Amino acid sequence: MATTDTPAPTDFIREIIIRDQQTGKYGGRVHTRFPPEPNGYLHIGHAKAICLNFDLAEEFGGLCNLRFDDTNPTKEDAEYVEAIKRDVRWLGFDWGDREYYASDYFDQLYEYAVQLIKQGKAYVCDLSPEEIRLYRGTLTEPGKESPYRNRSVEENLDLFQRMRAGEFEEGSRTLRAKIDMASPNVVMRDPVLYRILKARHHRTGDRWCIYPMYDFTHCLSDSIEGITHSVCTLEFETNRPLYDWVLDTLGVYHPQQIEFARLNLSHTVLSKRKLLRLVQEGYVSGWDDPRMPTISGLRRRGYTPEAIRAFCRRLGVSKSESLVDIGLLEHYVREDLNRRAPRVMVVQRPLRVVIDNYPEDLVEEMEAINNPEDPSAGTRKVPFSRVLYIEREDFMENPPSHFYRLAPGREVRLRYAYFIRCTDVVKDPQTGEVVQVHCTYDPQTRGGDAPDGRKVKSTLHWVSARHAIPATVRLYDRLFLKENPNDVEEGKDFTDYLNPNSLEVVTGCWAEPSLASAVPGDRFQFERLGYYCMDPDSRPGALVFNRTVGLRDPYAKVLKAVLGQ
RNA sequence: UGGGGGAUCGUCCAGCGGUAGGACACCUGACUCUGGAUCAGGCGACCGGGGUUCGAAUCCCUGUCCCCCAGCCA
Numbered sequence: 074m075a076t077t078d079t080p081a082p083t084d085f086i087r088e089i090i091i092r093d094q095q096t097g098k099y100g101g102r103v104h105t106r107f108p109p110e111p112n113g114y115l116h117i118g119h120a121k122a123i124c125l126n127f128d129l130a131e132e133f134g135g136l137c138n139l140r141f142d143d144t145n146p147t148k149e150d151a152e153y154v155e156a157i158k159r160d161v162r163w164l165g166f167d168w169g170d171r172e173y174y175a176s177d178y179f180d181q182l183y184e185y186a187v188q189l190i191k192q193g194k195a196y197v198c199d200l201s202p203e204e205i206r207l208y209r210g211t212l213t214e215p216g217k218e219s220p221y222r223n224r225s226v227e228e229n230l231d232l233f234q235r236m237r238a239g240e241f242e243e244g245s246r247t248l249r250a251k252i253d254m255a256s257p258n259v260v261m262r263d264p265v266l267y268r269i270l271k272a273r274h275h276r277t278g279d280r281w282c283i284y285p286m287y288d289f290t291h292c293l294s295d296s297i298e299g300i301t302h303s304v305c306t307l308e309f310e311t312n313r314p315l316y317d318w319v320l321d322t323l324g325v326y327h328p329q330q331i332e333f334a335r336l337n338l339s340h341t342v343l344s345k346r347k348l349l350r351l352v353q354e355g356y357v358s359g360w361d362d363p364r365m366p367t368i369s370g371l372r373r374r375g376y377t378p379e380a381i382r383a384f385c386r387r388l389g390v391s392k393s394e395s396l397v398d399i400g401l402l403e404h405y406v407r408e409d410l411n412r413r414a415p416r417v418m419v420v421q422r423p424l425r426v427v428i429d430n431y432p433e434d435l436v437e438e439m440e441a442i443n444n445p446e447d448p449s450a451g452t453r454k455v456p457f458s459r460v461l462y463i464e465r466e467d468f469m470e471n472p473p474s475h476f477y478r479l480a481p482g483r484e485v486r487l488r489y490a491y492f493i494r495c496t497d498v499v500k501d502p503q504t505g506e507v508v509q510v511h512c513t514y515d516p517q518t519r520g521g522d523a524p525d526g527r528k529v530k531s532t533l534h535w536v537s538a539r540h541a542i543p544a545t546v547r548l549y550d551r552l553f554l555k556e557n558p559n560d561v562e563e564g565k566d567f568t569d570y571l572n573p574n575s576l577e578v579v580t581g582c583w584a585e586p587s588l589a590s591a592v593p594g595d596r597f598q599f600e601r602l603g604y605y606c607m608d609p610d611s612r613p614g615a616l617v618f619n620r621t622v623g624l625r626d627p628y629a630k631v632l633k634a635v636l637g638q
Numbered sequence: 639u640g641g642g643g644g645a646u647c648g649u650c651c652a653g654c655g656g657u658a659g660g661a662c663a664c665c666u667g668a669c670u671c672u673g674g675a676u677c678a679g680g681c682g683a684c685c686g687g688g689g690u691u692c693g694a695a696u697c698c699c700u701g702u703c704c705c706c707c708a709g710c711c712a
Contacts, residue, residue: 083652110712145711202710209708213640216708247710257641259708268710287712311642311707332643334705339649345712387661389651391644394705398649401662411675446675477673486671521671532671601672628673 084390086125086331090133090302099301103135106300107161107168108291110142111153111275113345114360114367115160117381117402118336124385125333126304127166138298139168143176144290146274154275156360160368165378171298175290176276178297182285183237185293185323186248186266190229194322195266196222197232198249205247208254209262215255216262222251236269239282243269248283252318260311261318264288292316293325300328306335307392336388337396340551340572341366342558347567356571357552363619364552364575374549375596375606375621380409396557403622410596410604410621415443415450418488418534419584419599419618421546423462425509425538428493431459436537439520441489455585457490460538462583464601467533468510470498475631477530479510486532488600492518534600541583544616546605548577588616596621 094101105126109119130137139161143149161168175182189195198221200208210216224232233248235241248267256262266289271282292315295303303316310332320327337343342351343366351357351365360367363374371381384405388397418441437457444450463479472480479485484494497511517524521532555570591597593609603623611617 108712112712142712148711205710206708211640211708215640244710259641261641262708265710270710284710286710291712307643308706309712313642334644387650391651393644393651395650398662401650404662407674416672416674442671445672475673488671490671529671531673534672598672598674601674603674624672624674626673631673 085392086129086302086304086333086390087132089329089331090129093301094133102299102301103130103133104138104299104301105130105135105304106138106140106173106295106298108140108142108294108305109157110145110148111150111157112145112148113153113349114156114369116343116345116348116365116367117338117371117384118343118366120164120368120381121336121385121388122304122306123161123164123166124382125390128386129302129304135301136171137166137168138171138173138300140173140294140298141175142287142291142294143174143274143276144284144287146270146272146284149275151275156369160372163372163378164368164381173294173298174276175285175294176274178290178294179277179281179285181297182290182293185325186233186285186289187230188323189250189266190233190248191226192322193226194251195248196224196229196251197236198222198247198263198265199245200247202244205265209259210254212259216259218254219249219263222263233267236267236283237281239271241269243271245269250289250315250318252315258311258314260288260315264315288312288315289319292319292328292330293323295328295330296320296326299326303328303330305330305332307332307394308335332392333390334392334394337394337557337559338366338402339396339399339556340553340558341399342553342567344559347559350568351552354568356568363547364549366552373606373608374619375410375604376406377409377413377596380406383409399551406604406622407625410598412446413444414596414598414604416441416445416600417585417588417597418455418536419544419546419582419588419602419605420462420464420534420536420541421579421582421599421602422465423581423583424465424468424507426461426463426493426512426535427509428459428461428512428514429496430513433459435459436539437490437519439489453587455489455587456537456540457487458537458539461487461535462538462541463487463510463533463535467531468495468507470507473635475628475635478533479512479531484529486518486521486529487535488532489521490519490535491515491521492523492529534602536583536585538583540586542586542589542616543614544582544584544588544618546579546582547608547617547619548579549620550575550577584616589613591616598624 107126127137198219208217247265249263252261254262267283270284313330316330361369361373384402438454439457440452441455467478491514493512493514498507499509501508552575553570554572558567558570591607593607595607604621605618608617608619
């Protein structure tokens with residue numbers, strides 16, 4: 074299910090795996106893992122990692138584990154665990170019964186720490202956080218050894234045991250690896266392995282008051298699970314020597330860490346910290362606000378898992394950091410939704426049209442195609458009557474040269490219905506705004522074709538006023554105006570680049586009656602407008618749709634060019 | 639000024655000593671009962687400077703620029 078939509082790509086990670094299989098490393102086995110920390114929601118950047126890890130496993134006949142990297146109880150929460158599981162599943166991936174938690178390994182990890190102490194490779198350090206920082210040196214100067222570095226094994230064992238027993242204050246002591254305070258790699262200057270945190274863990278409760286650090290936990294979790302290729306992002310490259318050191322020093326099974334460039338998307342942010350701020354400071358309505366690049370946001374926006382997967386696979390995997398145009402993501406939803414979204418007619422900004430020569434009480438059922446890309450989707454009936462709504466922007470009293478929709482004297486086609494010609498307009502006496510258009514229809518053109526072969530330049534979508542059901546539409550635009558909101562100028566904050574018009578709520582829309590049976594999550598193409606997804610906020614008689622993405626609209630460019638000069 | 643990485647069309651990714659290719663975007667045109675979709679064509683790049691070689695994006699030297707690392711975060 075996961076790999077059928079796009080041909081398998083090739084990249085440096087797959088090359089490594091193929092080489093490993095040829096040399097018999099790991100006995101030809103491939104076992105990956107996706108290791109989220111449950112401290113926030115998954116976003117499109119995680120989707121790239123999820124696709125990579127699960128695809129790798131499937132392609133090479135291996136498995137991929139889901140593992141929660143839950144070693145910091147002060148930031149993590151069970152709520153996030155559930156959200157992450159739901160999102161990975163929704164994306165179309167299955168981890169079977171291999172749902173693991175680093176916290177499940179706390180006992181084992183503790184034993185490994187004890188072993189390190191016994192090997193003389195770890196010690197309990199009484200330095201305060203500030204002192205540790207001072208002793209660490211700088212990027213260009215070596216650090217100083219802790220005065221506690223040469224405690225005896227017995228003393229270390231005793232102290233570590235008492236750390237675990239809760240005898241010491243938070244922050245008063247740590248367990249540190251004894252490596253090299255003069256290492257040019259700062260990560261190797263006696264890194265902290267365990268810290269005292271008197272916090273309740275969402276899974277282990279109050280059983281522990283010391284918690285292992287990432288560098289100690291991650292490599293050992295990989296080792297315990299028999300991971301072969303531990304794929305992570307570039308910023309962990311400097312940590313790899315430590316990953317290797319822990320495993321080698323302990324003499325345990327040794328997976329290999331491979332780093333690739335994380336995804337950056339234009340016009341949005343993909344850091345949990347920044348996304349959290351957008352939520353907490355109310356710039357968006359929540360983690361699943363359709364403007365958010367979170368999986369839950371994209372889902373509510375109307376994105377399909379297939380589109381997200383196709384996007385992630387098309388990105389490729391490399392080590393050069395890049396900024397992917399969000400237009401590429403939009404391309405993949407359009408491509409997917411074009412294939413599968415049923416068409417429907419909705420008038421977003423209505424203009425009343427009266428067809429003067431159409432019988433007052435007549436209602437005709439027009440046959441409309443549900444999806445021209447998919448004949449099996451069939452047809453439906455759409456009621457037509459004397460008073461209709463068309464899109465306000467489909468009429469112009471004084472049209473510019475490239476405008477070939479409705480205008481006084483002009484004839485256009487109403488989709489699946491008749492040709493109509495504009496005969497008159499009614500204006501608001503106060504504002505001069507056109508409030509109603511009068512037309513005549515040609516009964517010979519029923520179904521949309523003229524027997525005399527005459528052509529019209531434009532086809533308009535419409536709804537019958539008597540049959541229309543009211544709807545609200547939420548038009549979303551890019552969250553940030555700036556291509557790269559992470560590139561913050563002096564004295565500014567990334568929130569300064571927020572797009573003030575990223576959400577426009579349009580009320581008073583009219584939808585064709587078939588939409589009455591839609592349920593939240595249903596996706597449609599509103600003909601000539603874009604792709605929309607019914608929001609859970611919808612109530613019977615008060616439908617709400619989120620615009621996933623607009624249709625490609627060359628005319629918008631023409632208009633812009635005309636207005637621009 | 640330490641260490642670790644990275645530089646190829648506007649963007650993203652290929653190219654692994656032998657004609658720099660694809661996708662998105664953009665521009666033409668065809669077709670169309672969605673100014674959608676589809677189809678055809680086009681534009682467009684090897685960070686700079688040296689070298690090795692018949693031949694270099696690829697190998698060597700040198701320079702430049704960008705990213706990451708000094709959490710008891712991950």
